[in-house]
């Protein structure tokens with residue numbers, strides 16, 4: 430008896446990192462991300478809560494796996510996928526990148542997986558693309574005087590995508606900051622700061638891409654008009670959240686559902702309110718609590734006017750949305766199909 434005859438000999442396209450990078454060279458990454466943010470802001474996405482699996486490696490390092498499904502609608506067409514991105518804080522000591530993952534794209538009609546691609550590169554570039562869009566929407570006009578705190582993979586992605594005039598780098602590990610400065614020195618006016626405060630002071634764009642779980646960046650270090658791209662989500666101290674003139678997120682549900690990161694914790698303690706100014710159900714708002722003001726999607730669709738004054742300090746806290754990876758995954762798939770890139774694997 431032959432089993433599983435309802436499974437014909439189909440193929441799956443696999444795109445290793447090199448193929449993803451080649452495909453991305455043909456894509457305007459910030460434009461794809463911006464389009465997906467607009468779709469999200471106008472209700473044309475499905476963004477389920479993400480699953481978080483945390484554990485300790487055999488050497489005691491904190492590790493986690495995230496499963497991030499999502500879908501985007503374009504008329505009658507659905508683009509669907511699932512990103513997994515795993516990370517161990519012990520990897521850099523082993524000479525390995527902190528994170529690695531896969532993005533799976535689904536066939537909308539029969540639901541089966543259609544393409545799998547390496548997702549660490551795409552994930553880093555989508556995150557930098559979100560910062561590029563935020564800087565255009567919320568930053569001072571023209572190229573930025575940027576500070577980048579944390580000089581790992583995400584820092585590289587940001588320097589590859591952002592139109593910065595000059596940049597100061599800082600990393601707890603000075604060798605990492607120096608190495609990144611050497612890598613970009615031909616293209617950028619770059620210097621390395623000896624401490625976090627001198628890195629941040631007088632910068633108009635501050636990008637945090639560290640791995641901290643406790644805040645260290647106070648409001649008093651920020652110059653008027655600064656945009657803080659709080660990519661690593663736990664760097665600013667609560668007074669930056671309460672004192673910023675504008676607080677922007679990518680998705681309030683994702684931010685508020687998460688109990689680990691600063692904004693989710695402040696929502697739980699009553700120090701942060703939802704965009705409709707309500708406290709978390711069952712929580713009493715504390716004195717001085719402020720609401721999250723808006724989302725990147727609402728800024729892009731014109732539903733929120735954005736920064737009110739050039740001297741406003743703006744905090745952008747992008748939790749990281751699967752639908753952006755999936756929109757980029759779709760663009761990569763299109764290029765890969767055109768160029769017959771990657772490997773075709775039997776299912």
Ligand SMILES: NC(=O)c1ccc[n+]([C@@H]2O[C@H](COP(=O)([O-])OP(=O)(O)OC[C@H]3O[C@@H](n4cnc5c(N)ncnc54)[C@H](O)[C@@H]3O)[C@@H](O)[C@H]2O)c1
Pocket residue numbers: 521526527528552553556578579580581582583584599600601602605625638639640641645659660661662747748749750
């Ligand atoms: N919000 C999002 O959408 C999103 C997406 C992807 C990654 N991230 C976050 O971005 C962060 C960076 O990711 P990565 O892949 O570049 O990590 P990485 O390990 O490659 O680099 C992190 C760097 O930060 C440095 N660092 C740690 N603590 C520091 C401190 N207190 N001051 C200065 N430097 C410090 C480390 O030495 C390291 O060089 C992670 O926290 C990750 O979770 C956020």
